[in-house]
């Protein structure tokens with residue numbers, strides 16, 4: 001079918017004479033030219049591999065989706081071997097390229113399992129197990145959550161009891177609620193699992209620890225004796241993944257399969273505690289930073305689809321014979337442009353935190369734990385804030401779950417709030433600068449008198465700092481009053497919960513805006529890219545104020561006249577961003593194959609392809625469906 005010239009030329013026209021280099025913008029988004037090169041290389045290896053069958057995915061049954069994912073697992077192993085790629089690099093980009101199509105069935109294998117082993121395994125354990133994972137000699141998963149408990153790790157019921165006679169641990173899930181639940185890839189794929197269980201030795205429980213357990217035979221893939229494995233059933237998303245359950249009955253494993261980098265059990269069963277129990281959550285903290293990149297990626301995909309489609313879709317005759325593009329409506333811009341800005345902001349935050357996490361890990365390895373609490377406190381808030389930001393305004397079913405896994409969001413905010421309140425009590429300087437925010441009271445009133453003032457990043461950021469300062473102070477005061485009024489610390493904490501979540505949100509929002517401003521400032525981009533990013537960052541910040549006026553107007557820090565100025569400025573920014581909106585989403589550089597959207601296709605030939613795609617729908621295979629004979633005919637012809 002010939003291309004629809006109107007829609008194609010509409011999109012082409014949006015791209016004529018971009019006032020900035022799209023390539024430079026892509027490199028900024030990716031975190032540098034090297035990163036762009038790596039992403040493109042890994043994309044091409046995946047996109048050109050026929051096993052990935054991107055376009056066929058839409059109508060797959062559960063069984064087909066799962067089966068295809070296992071095929072992808074085998075292909076990835078081949079790609080890694082053939083091209084001798086670094087597994088961690090590969091995984092980082094592979095994730096970004098492929099998750100939207102739900103090609104995720106070995107996320108546990110190459111990410112969670114590996115990082116937990118690197119973090120908590122001894123060097124001997126790493127030497128033995130990491131090559132097996134990297135070379136796909138085993139397929140590994142991570143078993144933490146139980147049917148009865150997810151967030152409350154100390155409440156887990158699975159046990160690992162040390163038997164000094166045989167120098168083995170005996171693993172059991174003694175109750176129904178101890179059943180390991182929600183475990184990615186355990187139902188059909190995994191051969192090994194890292195199992196979190198309560199460690200018992202010398203008749204004493206020492207809390208949850210990690211154990212390596214082989215769950216399936218490497219000969220015929222059947223579950224090993226004492227291990228019951230199964231599938232959880234269909235979910236709203238991630239249906240290509242075999243999330244499942246696991247029950248254990250007196251399963252024995254050798255002593256050296258407890259991860260013993262921090263805590264240890266000696267041959268005779270004596271327990272040696274870790275130097276610092278907090279060391280055990282470094283891996284998960286790093287992993288949460290990686291998630292920020294995915295948050296950005298989902299938002300980038302959604303924005304790409306919505307902006308491109310809005311640039312070819314015309315609706316409502318506003319002048320005789322003229323229907324404007326939907327993208328020309330300010331209401332549509334209000335829905336979309338903050339999300340474009342959000343995708344760039346989350347990428348900046350992700351790059352910054354991954355980099356910070358790497359440096360922090362080096363310090364932690366040298367036993368300098370000074371950064372750990374701050375790193376954990378900030379990244380917990382970021383995990384919640386950024387996943388929420390990336391699921392707002394659009395829905396990818398599988399991505400909604402990101403608000404739950406890797407730390408449920410409310411619980412993450414509460415952990416972040418705990419850290420912030422601790423900072424209020426103990427001002428200590430730390431690299432991410434939390435104390436500086438919480439110990440310098442803001443001025444009485446926001447220093448904005450005119451539209452030009454709204455261009456100043458320091459001034460705009462000060463509004464966010466003031467809000468964070470006030471929100472943390474409110475939560476802190478409320479909690480202390482409840483405690484001094486006689487509430488137990490649990491009751492006081494519970495009653496303050498909403499204020500605590502609010503203060504963590506406000507602080508994290510400040511952190512994201514600050515990081516976005518800083519990353520633009522220190523980038524070596526040319527003036528034209530810089531200008532676009534500056535506009536996006538100011539838009540995101542002002543839009544955030546406009547969405548939360550109650551918070552920002554606390555104590556009249558921002559007054560109503562200033563809010564009115566903000567609203568005028570937002571409209572001005574919309575009109576500046578409108579001509580480059582398509583180019584800004586093009587710079588995310590998401591190929592059609594993985595965008596998986598007829599509406600968002602690069603060439604704009606939407607209506608032809610949408611119609612072709614609809615014709616392929618399985619219900620179109622027959623003109624008269626079998627249900628007609630079964631039910632409809634009688635209904636239509638019966639004489640009631």
Ligand SMILES: Cc1cc2nc3c(=O)[nH]c(=O)nc-3n(C[C@H](O)[C@H](O)[C@H](O)COP(=O)(O)OP(=O)(O)OC[C@H]3O[C@@H](n4cnc5c(N)ncnc54)[C@H](O)[C@@H]3O)c2cc1C
Pocket residue numbers: 108142143144145148149150151152181182183184238243401404405406407408409410411414
């Ligand atoms: C798609 C998906 C994949 C997953 N994959 C894995 C996997 O591979 N391996 C694995 O081990 N787990 C996995 N999980 C499980 C995930 O880690 C848990 O769902 C998560 O930790 C939350 O636990 P929960 O579901 O038991 O919720 P709960 O902890 O029961 O939380 C329920 C509600 O109670 C609230 N709540 C809980 N505690 C508190 C508190 N202290 N204060 C205030 N409110 C509280 C929460 O905010 C939430 O609203 C997966 C989950 C999903 C959705």
